[in-house]
Amino acid sequence: MKHFSLLAALAALAACGGRPPSGMVAVHDGWARETTAGVIVSAGYGRIENGTGQDVRMTGADTPVAGRVEIHNVTDDDGVMRMRPLPEGIDIPAGETVELRPGSYHLMLLDLNRPLRGGERIPVTFRFGTGAPVTASFEVRNAAQAAQGGGQ
């Protein structure tokens, strides 16, 4: 099963070039922020495309580098930023894509067991309730790369 989801994720990544994958959930352009010694939180981003004909809910995620992963959202209330967990997860309607991006939905990687270095890749497994999990390879980006590619 694990192998299958990894293969599915790799197939999905290969399909990122433009052809919409169909019949499965795919995670595109996953990335996480670089950290340094003593910094034990990071954030993960990417696009989750629901290519199935049914609504799904992303209910959680895991990565071997973090003690736990939470799904968070950030709201901007007249300049006051509030970050909150979404314990129920995020609904992704059939055929739609939800974007995790800075200042919005993100994966909160907590209790990192080692620093994340720019340029390395980490596996992140997304869970969808009772559905098949999807593992994606996240690129760790340094601040400059994050500002270029992942900013607003």
Place this chain on the structure above:
Amino acid sequence: MTGPVRRGLKRGLLVSAALIAAGGIGWAVYRPEAPVDPAASYAAAVGGPFTLTDVNGRPFGNDQLRGKPFAIFFGFTRCPDVCPTTLSRMAQLRARLGSDADTLNIVFVSVDPESDTPAQIGRYLTLFDTPIIGLTGTPAQIAATARAYAVYYQRVPLEGGGYTMDHTATVFLMGRAGEFVTTLDAHESEGPSLDKLRRLVRG
């Protein structure tokens, strides 16, 4: 009215509210009947003396910023989203200033003295690959500094046992004498932000 102008106006009102509620921790929403010029209320409300601690554990006061314009931002190091987004954006904007880059100081003030020791802030700021003045302090020193900048912050316990900090994420641009000039809007594109910084460092 366009979005940013409305936002600015609303912020202006909130700043007036902060002034009126000065000393209080709460964030009262006060809406005066008469229209308020947001720039004027910021100019009156934002900035002033503070005493904090730098990343080497030495006292750092507002006087040490005199002579150079600065961009000041409040946040915390266990903030993996808003704070790094803002700090890396500041680093990128400073790089775009080219030969004027050295004319601008970037200042990061922690609103989380519980976790943010001087050493912790020092480590965190190495991630941004540009000189940033990192400051922390006692809870009272941080509260006084935030009040001077009309910055709201609040520790919010989370179910899992941890906590997060709600905080104003506005970047305040301050002149050579520590006077308020303008703010950077997190939602504006690089062009308008860069124009503001150019005017700041050349002004």
